[in-house]
Amino acid sequence: MVRELDVNRLRVLVEVAHAGSIAEAARTLAFTPSALSQQIAKLEAELGARLLERRPGGVVPTPVGAVLVEHGERVIGALRQARTAVDAALGAQPRHLALGSFATAAQTLVPMALAELKSRYPEAELSLVDIEPPDGYGLVTSGDLDVLITHRYPGVPPTSHPGLERRPLLDDPLRLVLPSGHQLAPRTPGIDLARLAEDTWISGALGIPNRVCLEHLARQAEFEPRVAYESADYHVILALVGAGLGIALVPETVLAGADRSRVAVRELRGPTPAREIAVVHRRRPTVLVRELTAFLRAAADAVSGGGARKEGGAGSGPARRPAGPGAG
Numbered sequence: 001m002v003r004e005l006d007v008n009r010l011r012v013l014v015e016v017a018h019a020g021s022i023a024e025a026a027r028t029l030a031f032t033p034s035a036l037s038q039q040i041a042k043l044e045a046e047l048g049a050r051l052l053e054r055r056p057g058g059v060v061p062t063p064v065g066a067v068l069v070e071h072g073e074r075v076i077g078a079l080r081q082a083r084t085a086v087d088a089a090l091g092a093q094p095r096h097l098a099l100g101s102f103a104t105a106a107q108t109l110v111p112m113a114l115a116e117l118k119s120r121y122p123e124a125e126l127s128l129v130d131i132e133p134p135d136g137y138g139l140v141t142s143g144d145l146d147v148l149i150t151h152r153y154p155g156v157p158p159t160s161h162p163g164l165e166r167r168p169l170l171d172d173p174l175r176l177v178l179p180s181g182h183q184l185a186p187r188t189p190g191i192d193l194a195r196l197a198e199d200t201w202i203s204g205a206l207g208i209p210n211r212v213c214l215e216h217l218a219r220q221a222e223f224e225p226r227v228a229y230e231s232a233d234y235h236v237i238l239a240l241v242g243a244g245l246g247i248a249l250v251p252e253t254v255l256a257g258a259d260r261s262r263v264a265v266r267e268l269r270g271p272t273p274a275r276e277i278a279v280v281h282r283r284r285p286t287v288l289v290r291e292l293t294a295f296l297r298a299a300a301d302a303v304s305g306g307g308a309r310k311e312g313g314a315g316s317g318p319a320r321r322p323a324g325p326g327a328g
Helices: 007-019 022-029 033-047 063-089 103-108 110-120 137-142 209-220 234-242 287-303
Strands: 052-055 058-061 096-101 125-130 147-152 164-179 200-203 226-230 248-251 263-266 274-282
Touching: 007 022, 007 033, 007 052, 007 058, 007 063, 007 137, 022 033, 022 058, 058 063, 063 137, 096 103, 096 110, 096 287, 103 110, 103 125, 103 147, 110 125, 110 287, 137 147, 137 164, 137 274, 147 164, 147 287, 164 234, 164 287, 200 209, 200 234, 200 248, 209 226, 209 248, 234 248, 234 263, 274 287
Parallel strands: 096 125, 096 147, 200 226
Antiparallel strands: 052 058, 147 274, 164 248, 164 263, 164 274
């Protein structure tokens, strides 16, 4: 006979996986770290398998643990949705909405959308947390987040997340950023990426979406980019380019704060690569989630000058009124 899993222990495992450490999860759940460790140990004993791997910086799920975390997120999310459905049947209006977003979208899209939502629902309790892609999907599945704003760069494979809807908001064109003294800095109609094969590049670390994108585009141009400086923060990347240390690909929505006296922004020749900015939420969204999604779409349309991605379509357009640079 298969013994049923304890939902509370499953919740502990999911929280630890999301937090990346037992101590952080303990603070969130208002338990002691030793109490959470005991719950994990009991769950491991019941299953006869290790679920977490201890590392110097915290813990990560083992392959078996990752499978259980994925199912646990769905179980916890279903329980939260059941409570929401019951509250709705009793006539209660949703009062809480948690939004996760990467930095650039948090600067460009989120303020306008949250302000509109707060104006329409002044009693709603809204929250925002920083989430760098590709993270965050599991938090939506479990119900820790109601809405996630994420992105996908060219060359980054799509992932499947059962039970979630991912709706495009905006195509964010990638621009070539050069030091002002670069030989290709004088304005030209378009620069062939292959001409930059010998340049020094500045990008994210291995596996980071913008680095994956750079390597993907460089392979198409038949060269291997030489990345000498790594940073996840576009403030840093633009500063390094401005200092003449290398070149970079940067989304247009982060270029308004660039010092144009120190850098030159150019388009690539051929089809313009762009990262897709999208909103993610659970199926059967609440009223607040539907309203916020509509406000985010309006904000994306304003940022892109009317060229935001339309639901069910693939239209795109350049972001003509970008925000300042930042991570993500």
